[in-house]
Amino acid sequence: MSNLRIFAVNQKKISSLHYFNNMCSSKIRASLKRLKLHVLLGRNYSSLPGLIGNDIKSLHSIINPPIAKIRNIGIMAHIDAGKTTTTERILYYSGYTRSLGDVDDGDTVTDFMAQERERGITIQSAAVTFDWKGYRINLIDTPGHVDFTLEVERCLRVLDGAVAVFDASAGVEAQTLTVWRQADKHKVPRICFLNKMDKIGASFNYAVESIREKLKAKPLLLQLPVGEGRAFKGVVDVVRTEKLLWNPNSDDGKDFERKPLLEMSDPKLLKEATEARNALIEQLQTAIHRVTLAQTAVPVLCGSALKNKGVQPLLDAITMYLPSPEERNYEFLQWYKGDLCALAFKVLHDKQRGPLVFMRIYSGMLKPQTAIHNINGNCTERVSRLLLPFADQHIEIPLLTAGNIALTVGLKHTATGDTIVSSRSSALAASRRAKREGEKKQKENSEAERLLLAGVEIPEPVFFCTIEPPSMAKQPDLDHALKCLQREDPSLKVKLDPDSGQTVLCGMGELHIEIIHDRIKREYGLETYLGPLQVAYREAILNSIRATDTLDRTLGDKRHLVTVELEAKPVETSSLLPVIEYAASVAGDLSQASREAFENGVHSACLQGPLLGSPVQDVAVTLHSLVIHPGTSTTMISACVSRCLQKALKKADKQILEPLMNLEVTVSREYLSPVLADLAQRRGNIQEIQSRQDNKVVIGYVPLAEIMGYSTVLRTLTSGSATFALELSNYQAMNPQDQSMLLSQRHGLS
Numbered sequence: 001m002s003n004l005r006i007f008a009v010n011q012k013k014i015s016s017l018h019y020f021n022n023m024c025s026s027k028i029r030a031s032l033k034r035l036k037l038h039v040l041l042g043r044n045y046s047s048l049p050g051l052i053g054n055d056i057k058s059l060h061s062i063i064n065p066p067i068a069k070i071r072n073i074g075i076m077a078h079i080d081a082g083k084t085t086t087t088e089r090i091l092y093y094s095g096y097t098r099s100l101g102d103v104d105d106g107d108t109v110t111d112f113m114a115q116e117r118e119r120g121i122t123i124q125s126a127a128v129t130f131d132w133k134g135y136r137i138n139l140i141d142t143p144g145h146v147d148f149t150l151e152v153e154r155c156l157r158v159l160d161g162a163v164a165v166f167d168a169s170a171g172v173e174a175q176t177l178t179v180w181r182q183a184d185k186h187k188v189p190r191i192c193f194l195n196k197m198d199k200i201g202a203s204f205n206y207a208v209e210s211i212r213e214k215l216k217a218k219p220l221l222l223q224l225p226v227g228e229g230r231a232f233k234g235v236v237d238v239v240r241t242e243k244l245l246w247n248p249n250s251d252d253g254k255d256f257e258r259k260p261l262l263e264m265s266d267p268k269l270l271k272e273a274t275e276a277r278n279a280l281i282e283q284l285q286t287a288i289h290r291v292t293l294a295q296t297a298v299p300v301l302c303g304s305a306l307k308n309k310g311v312q313p314l315l316d317a318i319t320m321y322l323p324s325p326e327e328r329n330y331e332f333l334q335w336y337k338g339d340l341c342a343l344a345f346k347v348l349h350d351k352q353r354g355p356l357v358f359m360r361i362y363s364g365m366l367k368p369q370t371a372i373h374n375i376n377g378n379c380t381e382r383v384s385r386l387l388l389p390f391a392d393q394h395i396e397i398p399l400l401t402a403g404n405i406a407l408t409v410g411l412k413h414t415a416t417g418d419t420i421v422s423s424r425s426s427a428l429a430a431s432r433r434a435k436r437e438g439e440k441k442q443k444e445n446s447e448a449e450r451l452l453l454a455g456v457e458i459p460e461p462v463f464f465c466t467i468e469p470p471s472m473a474k475q476p477d478l479d480h481a482l483k484c485l486q487r488e489d490p491s492l493k494v495k496l497d498p499d500s501g502q503t504v505l506c507g508m509g510e511l512h513i514e515i516i517h518d519r520i521k522r523e524y525g526l527e528t529y530l531g532p533l534q535v536a537y538r539e540a541i542l543n544s545i546r547a548t549d550t551l552d553r554t555l556g557d558k559r560h561l562v563t564v565e566l567e568a569k570p571v572e573t574s575s576l577l578p579v580i581e582y583a584a585s586v587a588g589d590l591s592q593a594s595r596e597a598f599e600n601g602v603h604s605a606c607l608q609g610p611l612l613g614s615p616v617q618d619v620a621v622t623l624h625s626l627v628i629h630p631g632t633s634t635t636m637i638s639a640c641v642s643r644c645l646q647k648a649l650k651k652a653d654k655q656i657l658e659p660l661m662n663l664e665v666t667v668s669r670e671y672l673s674p675v676l677a678d679l680a681q682r683r684g685n686i687q688e689i690q691s692r693q694d695n696k697v698v699i700g701y702v703p704l705a706e707i708m709g710y711s712t713v714l715r716t717l718t719s720g721s722a723t724f725a726l727e728l729s730n731y732q733a734m735n736p737q738d739q740s741m742l743l744s745q746r747h748g749l750s
């Protein structure tokens with residue numbers, strides 16, 4: 001699974017990357033906070049019909065609209081493409097915010113979220129519900145920064161469709177590719193919005209070509225721009241042969257006109273539009289909606305969110321071309337036969353209400369004051385309240401049906417990514433049906449695998465550092481905060497350093513760890529201290545080694561005696577999971593308990609390699625003999641196996657493996673040389689230099705250890721004009737010189 005990091009190296013974004021003190025939250029929530037303020041100021045929200053008073057009937061029809069009228073969508077893009085600005089406009093035109101936000105100005109959304117003003121990035125995702133022309137839209141905001149790729153993927157799972165936002169001057173960028181691949185994986189139908197058509201350098205054709213070439217998608221041009229860059233005025237609706245021009249004197253873009261193209265006044269545009277229309281109709285044998293659904297083509301629209309152009313047609317396109325929940329083909333629905341099946345896709349900790357869990361309901365219904373069963377946690381717990389995240393208001397509701405996004409209160413154990421059903425027996429019944437289906441298709445899955453909704457692969461963290469509370473007395477508070485944060489964010493790993501007893505945070509990138517640190521302070525009131533950020537290395541052995549060990553210990557009146565003989569050898573799996581084998585001589589007479597004890601011992605030894613204490617990759621372990629004295633506990637067997645394997649690993653020839661990153665730097669021509677010179681010093685390996693409009697795109701590999709703090713360096717080198725993206729490529733062997741330098745550093749010899 002890719003683990004891509006992107007850093008926009010401009011002043012606004014990362015001036016405070018290392019020393020910020022800001023809380024993180026989504027921009028959607030920020031814009032909703034802003035709305036709340038307006039509500040408090042007494043503004044009238046006529047666009048929430050039925051929510052005033054206690055008219056249960058109309059409230060019911062609002063909270064549970066016909067499923068065909070629901071659109072669960074997300075907005076995905078490369079960092080800075082304009083997701084937040086587009087979202088702001090969407091909320092404004094659909095009537096849920098009363099003034100336009102601008103991520104660059106201090107007077108907007110960011111008034112409420114200092115940290116996002118400084119970093120200008122969307123970190124967490126949350127859902128917001130609103131209506132557009134009789135359709136219920138549940139919009140799930142996704143973060144653009146790659147340290148949060150997992151968040152994007154988690155959101156994609158619960159979407160029925162997505163809008164991919166592009167910067168029309170840049171076309172497809174590094175993270176667009178990543179999220180596009182993720183959307184492919186979850187089979188999410190998409191439409192493309194070429195944003196920033198007003199920007200100097202914006203090119204509709206260039207962006208469309210890049211969609212065709214880099215995403216290998218078939219663009220359906222539903223619109224053409226009227227002008228580009230500063231001359232951008234509006235769009236041509238190719239399907240209806242109409243042009244939509246936004247009134248240049250309207251400061252909020254609500255005022256625009258729709259005019260037919262006429263031979264007299266617009267001969268050139270009419271000709272272009274007619275050609276485009278013919279091409280479109282020729283290209284499409286079936287309706288746009290169907291091809292979008294089948295993901296054989298992607299509708300393309302354009303506009304400028306910042307200049308308030310093109311967003312209303314985008315909303316129309318969402319309702320017309322993206323699927324309703326019932327149009328998605330979810331295989332597992334047949335197993336539940338109308339019983340509840342939902343996916344918890346986001347956990348937030350609310351000081352007053354405790355954990356709030358966002359859920360996508362796939363089948364059945366959810367009611368407050370009822371028990372639900374969590375398949376992942378194998379536990380049953382109670383939903384105390386059920387809320388609908390309707391714009392800024394969390395509306396208490398009596399039930400919510402399939403296709404909707406719910407917010408539950410009261411669940412104490414459910415974590416992000418868990419599958420929720422009505423009861424254990426319902427899970428068992430569904431499992432039986434799934435098994436029968438699996439047998440037909442000759443699939444061999446375990447019960448849990450059959451029922452869990454498509455899992456998100458959690459990438460291995462590449463960075464770690466120690467974290468300390470301000471005093472020993474605060475350790476339990478820190479443990480509690482980390483536990484809550486882990487429920488929200490499964491890509492955060494926490495472990496205990498066995499030697500120092502310190503708590504260690506393992507994360508996806510520098511920013512990820514900084515944000516966690518910051519949230520502990522902001523949300524849990526704990527000032528913690530981070531140790532230096534370290535790269536997560538791995539170790540591997542180069543030759544086969546046999547070892548034997550005996551453990552003889554008497555505890556109380558019980559003697560534990562075990563002798564093991566095993567062999568460790570290198571294999572190519574690129575995995576941290578050791579391959580475990582049994583020699584023919586032992587395979588037959590080993591009990592299940594002894595087997596498990598042996599495997600536990602092997603796993604625990606492989607967690608800490610002999611060179612740096614890093615996990616061991618690419619190893620196979622064969623058990624040759626295991627002699628157990630009667631009464632010996634399985635813990636003692638595991639301990640003996642672990643010690644024996646560590647002995648073998650120590651004796652073997654070994655090497656350190658380091659994370660190697662794919663790097664993509666986009667830089668203007670004049671700064672190319674200093675960037676290349678700097679990369680050469682960082683053991684960088686340049687594969688290709690491409691041209692993208694006026695920029696150069698440098699593509700290559702660089703060891704992660706050499707690229708820490710790169711954002712600051714690149715900013716200085718290029719006066720803040722460059723951006724870069726990093727993605728974990730693989731773990732590669734360090735050369736012997738670099739390895740011995742690292743070892744001397746770690747052992748304090750240099």
Ligand SMILES: Nc1nc2c(ncn2[C@@H]2O[C@H](COP(=O)(O)OP(=O)(O)OP(=O)(O)O)[C@@H](O)[C@H]2O)c(=O)[nH]1
Pocket residue numbers: 077078079080081082083084085086102103104120121122123143144145195196197198199303304305306307
């Ligand atoms: N010229 C122009 N600039 C835009 C447009 N839309 C957004 N921007 C600018 O692009 C920058 C990034 O916009 P955001 O809306 O924060 O982008 P984002 O994709 O949400 O960014 P992340 O949340 O950090 O991934 C800001 O400076 C915006 O003002 C547009 O249509 N035209």
